[in-house]
Amino acid sequence: MTSPTYAARRGQLETYFDRTAADAWARLTSDAPVSRIRATVRAGRDAMRGTLLSWLPEDLSGARILDAGCGTGALAVEAARRGAEVVAIDVSPTLIGLARERIGPVAGRGSVAFRVGDMLDPDLGRFDHIVAMDSLIHYAGPDIARALAALGSRTSGSIVFTVAPRTALLTLMHAAGKLFPKADRAPAIVPITTRGLARRIAREPDLAPFRLARTHRINSGFYLSNAIELKRGRP
Numbered sequence: 001m002t003s004p005t006y007a008a009r010r011g012q013l014e015t016y017f018d019r020t021a022a023d024a025w026a027r028l029t030s031d032a033p034v035s036r037i038r039a040t041v042r043a044g045r046d047a048m049r050g051t052l053l054s055w056l057p058e059d060l061s062g063a064r065i066l067d068a069g070c071g072t073g074a075l076a077v078e079a080a081r082r083g084a085e086v087v088a089i090d091v092s093p094t095l096i097g098l099a100r101e102r103i104g105p106v107a108g109r110g111s112v113a114f115r116v117g118d119m120l121d122p123d124l125g126r127f128d129h130i131v132a133m134d135s136l137i138h139y140a141g142p143d144i145a146r147a148l149a150a151l152g153s154r155t156s157g158s159i160v161f162t163v164a165p166r167t168a169l170l171t172l173m174h175a176a177g178k179l180f181p182k183a184d185r186a187p188a189i190v191p192i193t194t195r196g197l198a199r200r201i202a203r204e205p206d207l208a209p210f211r212l213a214r215t216h217r218i219n220s221g222f223y224l225s226n227a228i229e230l231k232r233g234r235p
């Protein structure tokens with residue numbers, strides 16, 4: 001069961017990524033020229049994707065991976081190239097359509113099954129690793145912790161994901177964003193501290209077998225995001 005706040009936010013994100021920002025998102029995730037500001041975001045996101053992928057085992061042959069909130073599917077395709085059987089899910093049918101158009105043949109033994117729906121759907125089955133790049137950043141702390149708990153109960157290896165760090169600059173940008181007309185606004189990114197999140201994670205029984213294994217911040221112009229790895233078992 002997901003909370004009413006989680007469901008409401010997921011609905012806003014579906015509208016935003018599926019309609020309001022679908023074209024901008026298609027462009028940002030392609031090789032097409034973008035503004036200087038967006039180029040910094042693209043570079044930051046490329047670096048973040050590389051970081052998260054580098055935290056997974058090098059050989060992913062036969063590993064089942066969930067790309068939770070996969071967008072146009074770049075990370076899923078990379079994981080499949082390394083041999084993984086990826087389930088890539090997003091709540092936006094438009095972005096999944098684009099991901100299916102873009103994928104082409106996957107070199108190697110891996111595969112990607114794209115799905116439209118909620119990343120927390122238990123019918124997706126169990127996984128060796130779960131990746132959620134910039135898809136939990138729009139949810140509030142309690143919903144992130146509950147989502148991680150639901151995902152953790154289905155993962156035998158690790159969950160690698162990102163959160164928006166709480167910094168003075170981000171708080172300022174967040175406040176400035178509120179000056180724009182409501183219709184043009186993206187659903188707010190919810191900045192959280194790693195310490196605050198760690199406290200919430202510690203309160204989730206399903207996450208007790210996991211430890212916070214590492215974190216890494218990427219700051220590239222207008223892109224600022226913290227990568228976190230939750231890993232099952234003791235070091």
Ligand SMILES: C[S@@+](CC[C@H](N)C(=O)[O-])C[C@H]1O[C@@H](n2cnc3c(N)ncnc32)[C@H](O)[C@@H]1O
Nearest residue numbers: 010017069070071090091092118119133134135
């Ligand atoms: C900022 S985009 C990132 C997409 C992709 N992970 C990437 O890094 O290119 C966030 C994505 O998460 C998806 N999303 C948000 N909440 C979701 C949920 N509960 N279930 C499935 N997808 C979700 C959105 O539709 C959107 O495509």
